[in-house]
Structures are given as C-alpha cells and as structure tokens.
Amino acid sequence: MKYIDEYRDRELVSRLVSEIQKVSRKDIALMEVCGGHTMAIQKFGIPFLLPPTIHLLSGPGCPVCVSSRKYIDQAIAYSRLDDVIITTFGDLIRVPGSTSSFEKEIAAGADVRIVFSILDALKIATENPENRVVFLGIGFETTAPGSAAGVLNAAKQGLTNFFLFSSHKIMQPAMEALIDEGVKIDGYIAPGHVSTITGTGIYKDIPAKFGLGCVITGFEPVDLLHSILMLTRQVEDNKPEVAIQYKRAVKPEGNLKAKKMLDEVFDLRDDWWRGLGILKKSGLVLREKYSRFDAEKMIDVEVEETREDKGCICGEILKGLKKPGDCKLFAKACTPSDPFGACMVSNEGACHAYYKYNRDG
Amino acid sequence: MDKKILLGHGSGGKLTHNLIENLFVRHFHNPVLADQTDSALLSLDTTNVAFTTDSFVVDPLFFPGGNIGKLAIAGTVNDLAVSGAKPLYLSASFIIEEGYDFNDLEKIVQSMAEEAKKAGVQIVTGDTKVVNKGKCDKIFITTTGLGTLSSQLKHISTADKVKRGDKIIINGTIGDHGMAVLAAREFLNLKSDITSDCACLNHLINKALNVSAQIHFMRDATRGGVATVLTELAEITGMGIEIDEQQIPVNENVRGMCELLGYDPLYVANEGKVIMVVASEDTDQVLKAMNNNKLGSNSSVIGEIVDEHPGRAWIKTTIGGKRILDMLAGEQLPRIC
Ligand code: SF4
Numbered sequence: 001m002k003y004i005d006e007y008r009d010r011e012l013v014s015r016l017v018s019e020i021q022k023v024s025r026k027d028i029a030l031m032e033v034c035g036g037h038t039m040a041i042q043k044f045g046i047p048f049l050l051p052p053t054i055h056l057l058s059g060p061g062c063p064v065c066v067s068s069r070k071y072i073d074q075a076i077a078y079s080r081l082d083d084v085i086i087t088t089f090g091d092l093i094r095v096p097g098s099t100s101s102f103e104k105e106i107a108a109g110a111d112v113r114i115v116f117s118i119l120d121a122l123k124i125a126t127e128n129p130e131n132r133v134v135f136l137g138i139g140f141e142t143t144a145p146g147s148a149a150g151v152l153n154a155a156k157q158g159l160t161n162f163f164l165f166s167s168h169k170i171m172q173p174a175m176e177a178l179i180d181e182g183v184k185i186d187g188y189i190a191p192g193h194v195s196t197i198t199g200t201g202i203y204k205d206i207p208a209k210f211g212l213g214c215v216i217t218g219f220e221p222v223d224l225l226h227s228i229l230m231l232t233r234q235v236e237d238n239k240p241e242v243a244i245q246y247k248r249a250v251k252p253e254g255n256l257k258a259k260k261m262l263d264e265v266f267d268l269r270d271d272w273w274r275g276l277g278i279l280k281k282s283g284l285v286l287r288e289k290y291s292r293f294d295a296e297k298m299i300d301v302e303v304e305e306t307r308e309d310k311g312c313i314c315g316e317i318l319k320g321l322k323k324p325g326d327c328k329l330f331a332k333a334c335t336p337s338d339p340f341g342a343c344m345v346s347n348e349g350a351c352h353a354y355y356k357y358n359r360d361g
Numbered sequence: 362m363d364k365k366i367l368l369g370h371g372s373g374g375k376l377t378h379n380l381i382e383n384l385f386v387r388h389f390h391n392p393v394l395a396d397q398t399d400s401a402l403l404s405l406d407t408t409n410v411a412f413t414t415d416s417f418v419v420d421p422l423f424f425p426g427g428n429i430g431k432l433a434i435a436g437t438v439n440d441l442a443v444s445g446a447k448p449l450y451l452s453a454s455f456i457i458e459e460g461y462d463f464n465d466l467e468k469i470v471q472s473m474a475e476e477a478k479k480a481g482v483q484i485v486t487g488d489t490k491v492v493n494k495g496k497c498d499k500i501f502i503t504t505t506g507l508g509t510l511s512s513q514l515k516h517i518s519t520a521d522k523v524k525r526g527d528k529i530i531i532n533g534t535i536g537d538h539g540m541a542v543l544a545a546r547e548f549l550n551l552k553s554d555i556t557s558d559c560a561c562l563n564h565l566i567n568k569a570l571n572v573s574a575q576i577h578f579m580r581d582a583t584r585g586g587v588a589t590v591l592t593e594l595a596e597i598t599g600m601g602i603e604i605d606e607q608q609i610p611v612n613e614n615v616r617g618m619c620e621l622l623g624y625d626p627l628y629v630a631n632e633g634k635v636i637m638v639v640a641s642e643d644t645d646q647v648l649k650a651m652n653n654n655k656l657g658s659n660s661s662v663i664g665e666i667v668d669e670h671p672g673r674a675w676i677k678t679t680i681g682g683k684r685i686l687d688m689l690a691g692e693q694l695p696r697i698c
Contacts, residue, residue, distance in 0.1 A: 010607070013680040043625075045682025221680040357684040360670070 007220030013049070016225040021051045024232050029055040029184065031320050033175060034191035035062030035348025036219055042357035044221045054228065057320035058353070060174045061191055063139040064091055064346035065318055066273045067167045070306045071138075072097040075165060077301045078134050079110040084299070085128060086112040087121035088136040095342045098307040118150030118164075125154070125162040134295050137166040142193040144168040144284055145258035148265035151286065151293050163295035166284055169271055172202040173282035179210045181276070183320050187213040187231040189224070192246045197262075199254025200242050207240040218246035265290055274342075275315030312341040317350050324354040331359055364463035371457070371491030384467060385453075385487060388474040393450075393485040401485035403450060407509045411446035413437060414505040420696040422469070422499055424545040426537070426557030427632070429502055430469035432698060434476040435561045435632055436583070437506040442563035443579040443635055445514030445570070448480060448506055453487040456501040459494045466500065480561035482506070514570070520638070522577040523598045527666040528644045530637045532565060532651055533558065533659035534610040535587050536626035538633070540618045542697050555614050558633035565657050566635060568650045575640035576647070582634045583698060585689050588627040590636050591664075591674040592688045602674040604664030604686070627676075628689050630697045638666065 006012075032038055038058040041047065047056060060066050076097050079086045086102070093102045093114065102112050111131075115121050118135050125133035137147040147164055154162045171194050179185075190203060195216040203214040213234040217227035227245040234240050244250050262284070271283025286294040311329050316322040324330050324343070334340040336352055343349035369376040386394055393401050417433045427435075433453065441448040453473065457466065477484055516522045537558040544553040562581065569576060582590045587609070595602045611626050619626050633656060639647050644662060651657030669675075674686040 008679050010679065010681050042684060043678070044680050045676075045678040045684035046680075048683040049681065221682070356687050359685055359687065360673070 007218070007222040009222065012222050013225060016222065016229055017049045020054065020225065020229050020232055023229065023236055024051050024053045026235060027053050027055075028186040028232065028235050029057055029320075030187050030189055030228060030231050031057045031059045031185045032189040033059040033061040033171065034194070035065070035346065035350070036193065037061070037189055037191070037217065037224065038350050038353045039348060040219050040221070041224060042353040045357070046221060046224060047358070049225070050228070054232065057185060058317070058350040059320055060178065060273065060275065060318045061140070061171065062318070062343065062346050062348040062350070063143070063167070063169070064095055065314060065341075065343045065349050066169065066174070066275070067138060067342070068272045068274065068306070069098055069308055070303065071167045072101075073306055074301065074303045075134070075136055076100050076102065076105055077303045078165065078295065078299060079105050079112055081132075081299070081301065083131050084111070085124060085131050085133045086110070086136065087115045087124055087133060088112065089138070090114045091346050092136060092138065094339065094345050096309070096339060096345070098304055118146050119153070122150060122153055122157070122159065122162060125159050126157070129161060132161050132163060132299065134163045134165050134299070137164050137168050140169055140171050140191070140194050141197040141262070144266065145197060145261055148261045151265050151290050152261065154293055155290065160292075162293060163298055164286060164293050165295035166286065168266070168284035169273070169282055170202075170268070170284065171198075173279045174273055174276060175203075175206065176210070177276050177279050178319055179212070181319065185212065185320060186235045187215070187240065189227050189231065190214040190216045192216060192218050192249060195244075195246070195250045195254070197255045197258045199250070200244065200252045201254065203242045207242060211240055213240035214242045216244045216246050216250050218249065275318040309340050314341040314343040314351070317343060324351040327351070331355055366457050366459060366461040366463060366466060366491055368459050368491050368493065371489055377489065380489060384470055388470045389477070389484040391483040391485065393483060401450065401452070403485065403507070405509055409510040409512055409515075411441050411444045411508045411510045412506070413440040414503065415440065416501060416503045417698060418498070418501050418696050419542060419698050420498065421542070421545050422465070424542045424557055425555065426541055427559035428469055428472055429500065430471075430473040431476045432559050432632060433502040433504045434473050434480065434482075435559050436698060437504040438480045438482060438561040438563055439581045439635070441506050441508035442561070442566045443517070443581045444510065445517035445579065446508030446510040448482045448508040448563050450507045451477065451482055451484045452505045453484050454503040455487070455489045456497050457489065457491050458497045458499050459491055461499050469500070476561060480563055517576060517579050520578040520594060520598050523594070523600060523638050523666060524577070525600065525666050525668055526641045527577055527638045528641055528662045529591070529602070529604060529664040529666070530639055530644070530647065530651075530660060531582070531587065531609065531663050532562070532635055532657040534612045534615065535582070535631055535634060536611060536615045536619060536629035538631050539586070539629035539697050540615045540624075543622070544618065553614060553618060555612070555618065558631055560633035560656055562633060562635050562656060565651060565654045568654055569637065569647050572646045572650045573639060573643040575643045576637055577640065578638035580636055582631045582636055584630050586626070586628040586630060587634070587636065588625075588686050589688050591686055594638070595672050595674045598666075599672050601667040601670040601672070602664060603667050603669075603677065604674065605677045606679045607677070608661055608663045610659050610661060627686070632698065
C-alpha cells in the first residue's frame with residue numbers, strides 16, 4: 001500500500017491545497033471528463049478543500065451514462081431470443097431501458113452472464129456452440145482495445161457464434177462538442193486511463209482551438225490536486241497547453257500496440273451521445289472485414305420504441321450545465337436502488353457519486 | 362469410509378436420536394439440554410429480557426478465523442450484548458444437505474460449543490432437518506438468544522440518551538470478516554493472510570459497562586459495516602455525526618484487498634466489532650477498560666456527535682476532505698454471514 005499512500009498523504013495534500021489557494025485568483029470551472037475522476041473527487045471530499053474560486057464540473061466520461069437507451073433496449077431484445085447468451089460487465093445489469101432492464105430480464109429467465117473480460121465471453125461461446133453469445137462492448141479507448149483483442153481472438157479461433165454489440169466511443173469528439181455547445185469551462189482534467197492508450201495526441205488541437213488546457217490526470221487525491229494546480233496556473237498565466245500529470249502511467253505517444261489493434265478492428269461512425277446528440281465520427285464499429293462478428297449486422301431483432309424518462313436531466317449533467325442536485329428527482333424519486341437514469345446506476349455516474357458522497361452539495 | 366449425513370438423520374427416528382445424543386448433547390452438554398424436554402425449561406430472575414434471532418448461511422463454511430458455527434454463536438451473543446443484555450441461553454437449528462460430511466459437521470458443532478463456553482451461554486434447545494441433496498447449500502444454522510436486561514440499560518438500543526459531544530468508539534480494525542470470507546472463496550484464487558474478527562463481545566462490553574454508566578448507544582457493525590451503523594444512528598437520533606477516517610483502524614492487508622477489489626472498508630462486514638457512543642468525560646476510562654481486553658486492544662475514538670448537519674453522518678477523509686457517509690446502495694457481498 002506504500003505506493004498508494006504516497007498519493008494520499010495528508011501533508012502533501014495540504015501543501016498542494018495551499019499552493020492552489022495562493023495561485024488562484026480568477027473564478028474558474030474545471031471539468032473532470034472521466035467518471036472515475038468524479039468518483040475519486042467526491043469520495044475523498046476534494047471540493048471541500050478547494051478555494052471558492054475553483055469549481056469542478058463532471059463531464060461526459062461515464063460510458064454507461066452517455067450510451068443511448070436504444071442500446072440497452074436492443075441488448076435486452078437480444079437477451080429475449082431463445083438461443084442468445086448475453087455477456088456483459090456488471091454495471092449494465094441495473095441500467096434502465098425503456099420498459100425493462102437486465103435485472104428484470106434475468107428474473108424472467110434471460111441468460112445474462114457477468115464477465116470480467118471479453119475472453120470469458122469467448123470461452124462461453126466455445127463451450128456453448130448451440131448458442132449465440134453476444135458481448136456488450138461499452139466504453140471509451142480504455143475498454144475498446146479489449147473488445148478488439150476479443151474479436152481478433154474469435155477470428156483466430158474461427159468462432160461463428162460470437163458477436164460484439166458495440167457501443168464503444170472515442171473521447172475527443174465529445175470534449176470538443178461540449179465547447180461548441182457553449183459550455184463554459186476553463187480547462188480539462190483529462191482522463192487518465194483513456195490517455196494511457198491514446199497518449200496526448202487526441203487533445204492537441206484543444207488549447208489552440210478553444211484556449212483550454214488539458215492535463216492528463218491520475219486517480220489519487222494528490223494526482224487530482226496536482227492537476228488542479230497545473231490547470232489553475234495555466235489559466236492564471238493564460239497559457240493553455242496539453243500536459244501529463246499522470247506520468248507514471250501515460251506516455252505522450254500512448255500505447256502503440258493497442259492503437260494499432262483498434263485501427264485494425266474498428267472504423268469510426270457517427271454516434272449518439274446522451275446530452276450531445278449525434279457526434280460525427282465518435283463511435284466505433286467493426287470494420288467490414290470483421291462484420292461477421294457484428295451483432296447489429298448478424299442478429300435480426302425487433303426493438304421496442306425508445307422512451308426516455310421525463311424529468312431526468314442526465315444529458316445536461318453530462319455536459320456540465322447542471323449538477324445532480326439540480327434534478328428534481330435526485331435523491332427523491334431517483335436513488336441508486338431505484339434509478340431513473342443511467343447516471344444514478346453506474347459507479348462512474350455523476351448522480352451516483354453525488355448521491356453517495358455529496359448528497360446535500 | 363467418510364461418514365455422511367443421511368436423510369434419515371433428520372427423520373425424527375433412530376438416526377436422529379443418535380445424532381442428537383452423540384453429537385449435540387455430547388458437545389453442548391448442560392443440564393437443561395440433558396433433560397431433553399420438548400421445550401427448554403428456564404427460570405429467570407427478572408422481568409426484562411432481550412430476545413433475538415439470526416440465520417447464518419456464510420459461504421464458505423470454514424474461513425480463516427472461524428466457521429459458520431462460531432459465527433452463529435458470536436452473531437447472536439453480540440446482538441444481545443450490544444443491547445446491554447447479559448446473554449444466557451441460545452437455541453440452535455440446523456438445516457443440513459443430505460450427504461454433508463459428518464466430520465465437518467462435528468467440527469462446526471465443536472466450535473459452537475467452545476464459543477458458547479467462552480461467552481458463558483448455554484445452548485439449551487435445538488432442531489435438525491436434513492434436506493435432499495441440492496436443496497440447500499451444505500448447512501444453514503439459525504440461532505436464537507435470550508438474555509436478561511437491567512432496566513437502566515434500555516436506552517442503549519434506543520439511543521435515547523445520545524447527546525452532543527458524545528464520543529464514538531470502536532474496539533479495533535474494520536473490514537476483517539468480510540474480506541477474510543471473500544478471500545476464502547475459491548473462485549477468487551486469492552492468497553491472503555486476513556483473519557475474520559468473529560468473536561463474542563459480551564465480556565468486553567461488560568468491562569465497559571462496569572466502568573461507565575454513560576454508554577449511550579451500542580451496535581455491532583456487521584453487514585453494511587461501520588458506515589451503515591453510523592448513518593442509522595444519525596437517522597434515529599436526528600443528530601449529526603462526524604468521524605475521522607484517519608482514526609479508523611484498518612489492517613494493512615484488508616486495506617490492500619479492498620483497494621484491489623474496489624470495496625470501501627467502511628462498508629465491509631465485521632463480526633467482532635462494536636460501535637459505542639460514550640459521554641465525553643467517560644471516554645478515557647472506557648477506552649482503558651477495553652484496551653485491557655484482547656478483543657479491544659485496538660480500541661479508539663473515531664468521531665463524535667455534533668450539532669451540525671442533523672440526521673447525517675459526515676466523514677473527514679484521509680486527506681482531510683469532507684463528505685457525507687451513506688448507507689450502502691445496491692451491491693453488497695452476499696452470504697457473508
Ligand atoms: S438524479 Fe436520476 S433522474 Fe435526475 S438526472 Fe440523475 S439519473 Fe437522471
């Protein structure tokens with residue numbers, strides 16, 4: 001635990017905090033793009049330590065939250081087919097679809113299995129040749145290489161009963177779209193895990209085009225405060241740039257092998273984001289060469305009409321325009337045990353994080 | 362050949378009779394049980410009794426620091442003890458899956474007997490049922506407990522006397538039981554040296570009650586962990602609670618495993634931890650009394666009752682930040698006790 005304690009040291013934290021207090025003059029808003037950051041910020045009570053000049057906003061980096069309800073509906077429709085086994089990470093189980101959820105479908109007899117990696121899904125496909133096995137691929141550049149590796153593996157094994165249902169997205173179009181929409185922020189606390197894959201390249205236009213700094217940040221309190229300090233300095237000095245705070249994990253060029261694999265397997269397509277609508281070239285779809293593994297192309301299914309919940313303002317929250325507390329349903333009709341929107345279900349969702357750690361905030 | 366539990370052991374016939382005689386009566390031996398009356402006949406010298414029951418389905422049955430039998434005794438004894446009661450009598454009911462290993466059953470019964478002896482309680486009645494293979498998972502145990510309660514201690518369960526400035530005490534490290542059980546599950550393939558804290562706390566609690574008449578609340582922090590007890594306390598008293606994460610003892614290996622698996626020790630189950638709320642002026646003597654006992658040697662003050670944010674528990678985080686402490690929402694570790 002030594003490794004972690006270093007990044008949770010009370011003294012180091014208080015040094016960083018007083019440095020931030022010294023540097024900060026302007027009123028600024030920084031956006032933590034990644035849901036993992038939102039969680040850590042709230043869990044460690046970081047807002048309490050910051051001067052009133054610094055505001056933190058959570059952004060569109062919770063994959064389950066930005067994915068469309070139609071995606072959930074379609075996945076549920078697959079699960080209702082007799083020969084289909086759904087394989088998924090655990091956090092999708094309780095996400096509400098238009099009229100159902102996996103939790104309800106499981107109770108009604110659907111075969112939905114929680115896996116820890118796509119390789120488990122491949123194994124299930126091998127062991128159940130009579131069934132079609134669908135893996136729900138969700139997430140940004142962090143999880144997409146895993147799905148790519150899974151598909152390559154399936155091709156190598158010659159599997160014919162394995163399918164990927166991709167909701168994979170890439171981060172940078174959303175970060176640019178937000179600003180185009182007029183969201184007012186002064187810098188990005190840029191995602192740590194995504195950047196280990198992508199490197200700094202995806203952010204390179206943001207400082208010049210929008211005048212915003214991007215600091216790639218780790219997930220411990222010292223990381224977050226260090227990055228807040230770096231961004232505050234950038235704003236005060238009016239020198240926005242891309243920088244890496246999370247040097248122990250992120251290289252400027254990223255992970256070349258993973259990037260190559262992504263490119264081999266996926267093509268870009270226009271994709272829908274909650275709160276942002278359709279963003280050009282922001283989603284990942286299997287290339288023609290691998291389309292035999294594409295659930296959307298290979299499995300015919302009728303999907304119910306999508307119904308979004310009235311009153312849920314997840315979209316506004318994902319853009320940083322509103323905070324969970326601004327939602328009338330927050331902590332009243334909508335709670336983690338009885339969620340309205342995906343933002344209340346996912347462990348990376350802003351509503352979930354605020355409910356758990358900052359309910360009155 | 363290994364001896365197995367057969368359906369006949371629960372039939373009420375000869376096999377049942379043998380099982381009761383050779384296993385339960387032999388290990389639990391006490392005069393009330395030996396009489397083998399239909400009901401245990403007890404005489405109590407008070408009109409105030411505390412009465413509680415709990416079922417145990419822990420998986421796996423054996424884990425570092427204990428097994429389902431020890432847990433079934435400690436769990437019920439502790440429920441009585443934290444109410445301020447003196448635990449006296451228990452019942453024990455077993456639901457056993459056909460084919461379960463007799464020697465393992467005997468080990469479980471033995472630990473129950475040992476634990477009951479340590480706690481000074483008697484197992485005076487019980488029942489055994491055997492179900493077909495596959496109809497239950499090896500063995501489930503239900504224990505019910507009876508204790509006497511002094512009328513001056515009724516406020517301990519209701520928290521009526523909790524007031525501003527009272528200190529919150531815990532008798533040692535948190536999260537050990539939950540993580541020990543989890544690590545013992547085969548599929549995780551984890552090697553750990555975490556030991557469950559499973560233990561009867563009645564003697565320790567008695568020591569504390571002997572030195573202070575101002576223990577205002579007690580509860581054992583089992584499922585849902587310390588966080589759940591504190592949020593409940595804030596809710597029932599309508600008062601604010603503030604605790605300091607840095608003061609909460611956590612074993613290094615428990616912290617490591619929680620970090621690895623994404624658990625927060627504050628929410629992980631304990632089976633030998635009591636949270637006490639004590640008047641500020643009595644804190645030192647209570648701590649001293651507890652520190653002298655093996656089960657309380659790591660006792661410390663972790664927080665206090667405050668005026669601010671009524672009805673809510675707040676935590677000062679390890680780095681000095683602040684946030685609310687909430688009950689567990691959604692996922693929990695199933696079959697941890
Ligand atoms: S509190 Fe619930 S309903 Fe409101 S925005 Fe969040 S998820 Fe949607």
